[in-house]
Amino acid sequence: MNPLSKVVLFLVAIFVSTTALSMPKIRTEFGKTLEGMMRIKVIxxxxxxxxxxxxxxxxxxxxxxxxxxxxxxxxxxxxxxTYNSFTTWCDYIERHPAYRQYIL
Structure with a gap:
């Protein structure tokens, strides 16, 4: 196997492994309350x-x-x-069983 084939195979392996460990698809919405405070909702x-x-x-x-x-x-x-002040994170519940205790 020539060196170029090894590099291509390595890059393909990296791409496949990172997509297998990808995060779930979520969307965030921002808005303002009547008092002018920023708010966020995760979907x-x-x-x-x-x-x-x-x-x-x-x-x-x-x-x-x-x-x-x-x-x-x-x-x-x-x-x-501002909306930049918020951070969000989501992952599959199977990977974080401690989150099962939280109310829906």
């Missing part, structure tokens, strides 16, 4: 339960998200926060 676009959190300024709110459902709105407590 699960998969067929499986997800373990998720929404974070802002170091605080994390953990929750489970059923298939094809959305979370409730989570709002900031200060009008100076």
């Amino acid at each position: 699960n676009e998969t067929n499986r339960d997800l373990a998720c959190y929404v974070g802002i300024d170091g605080w994390k709110i953990k929750f489970r998200l059923p298939p094809h459902k959305h979370s409730k709105w989570y709002k900031a407590t200060d009008p100076r926060y």
